[in-house]
Structures are given as structure tokens and as C-alpha cells.
Amino acid sequence: MKIFIDPGHGGANTGAIANGLKESEINLDVALKLGDILKNNGYEIKYSRITDINLTLFERAQMANNWHANYFVSIHCNSAASRQANGSETFVYKFETPAAIYGESIQTQLILQNGLRNRGLREADYTVLTATKMPAALVELAFISNPQEARLLSSTEFQMRCARGIANGIINYINEL
Numbered sequence: 001m002k003i004f005i006d007p008g009h010g011g012a013n014t015g016a017i018a019n020g021l022k023e024s025e026i027n028l029d030v031a032l033k034l035g036d037i038l039k040n041n042g043y044e045i046k047y048s049r050i051t052d053i054n055l056t057l058f059e060r061a062q063m064a065n066n067w068h069a070n071y072f073v074s075i076h077c078n079s080a081a082s083r084q085a086n087g088s089e090t091f092v093y094k095f096e097t098p099a100a101i102y103g104e105s106i107q108t109q110l111i112l113q114n115g116l117r118n119r120g121l122r123e124a125d126y127t128v129l130t131a132t133k134m135p136a137a138l139v140e141l142a143f144i145s146n147p148q149e150a151r152l153l154s155s156t157e158f159q160m161r162c163a164r165g166i167a168n169g170i171i172n173y174i175n176e177l
């Protein structure tokens with residue numbers, strides 16, 4: 001079983017910058033922890049990037065397609081103009097698809113582990129969700145623009161809880177097929 005992990009942004013494309021954090025760095029930290037957990041559970045892992053490089057969204061999807069990944073997950077942090085915005089959410093291309101059940105499993109387990117507000121599963125036509133040929137989900141761990149959540153995102157312990165939640169969601173989904 002092959003899981004493709006995409007740490008969002010990278011290089012000049014830092015993603016959101018707030019509260020002294022760069023989204024691209026947090027995404028990579030959590031993605032690497034997620035990969036370690038999945039490897040320890042016997043899954044094959046490939047990352048879109050393991051260093052601070054910039055790839056297009058289409059390149060990320062194509063890498064997963066060329067590798068014939070069974071599942072795709074992209075890791076991001078949310079950002080909003082309001083410092084109060086908070087919680088975790090997961091995006092899939094369309095509801096009532098295998099990807100939506102996969103995404104719901106990730107979202108449920110993520111919230112169980114990280115304890116944040118559940119913003120639920122949402123639809124979006126992001127390229128990494130539409131150009132991938134396998135079930136794909138994009139996770140927004142927490143709001144980097146929210147001072148409390150930024151503090152959490154910078155801690156190894158919270159990153160580990162997020163990684164464990166996402167891993168549990170993927171593993172539970174596959175085991176229930």
C-alpha cells in the first residue's frame with residue numbers, strides 16, 4: 001500500500017507567514033512525522049519534497065500519479081485575516097466519493113488527537129485534489145494566524161499528535177475497506 005505525502009508549499013512559496021512561523025516549515029515537520037508513523041506500520045511512503053523546495057501543485061499531483069500511489073495526503077496550515085479563526089479542517093474534491101470517506105476518516109482522527117475545533121470536511125477544487133488519480137485529501141492542521149494555535153503548531157508534541165491523527169485516519173480507512 002503506497003501513501004503519497006505532500007508537505008504544502010516550500011522554497012520561495014512559503015505559504016502563510018504569521019506569529020514567527022513559516023507554513024512551509026511546519027507542513028514539512030508534520031509530513032515527515034506522518035511518514036515515519038506510516039512506515040512503521042508497513043506502508044510505502046513517498047514525499048513530494050523532504051527539503052525546502054518549491055514545486056507546482058500539478059507537479060505534486062503528477063509525482064503521485066507516476067508513482068501509482070494508492071492514497072494522497074497534502075499537509076497545510078490555515079490562515080485568516082482574523083486572529084480568532086481556529087480549528088482543523090480537511091478538503092476533498094467532492095463529497096460522496098471514496099475520497100470523501102477517506103478525508104472524513106482523517107478529519108475525525110485528527111480532531112481526536114489534536115483536540116482542536118472540528119471545522120469538518122469541505123469540498124475544494126485544488127489542483128492536488130483534482131489532478132490526482134487516487135483518493136486525495138488536503139489537511140489544514142490549525143490556524144498559523146491564531147497566536148494560540150501557532151504556539152501549538154511550533155511544538156514537536158502537537159506536531160506529533162497531528163501526525164498520529166492523520167496516520168490513524170488513513171490506516172482506519174484502509175482497514176475498513
Ligand SMILES: [Zn+2]
Nearest residue numbers: 008015076077
Ligand atoms: Zn497552505
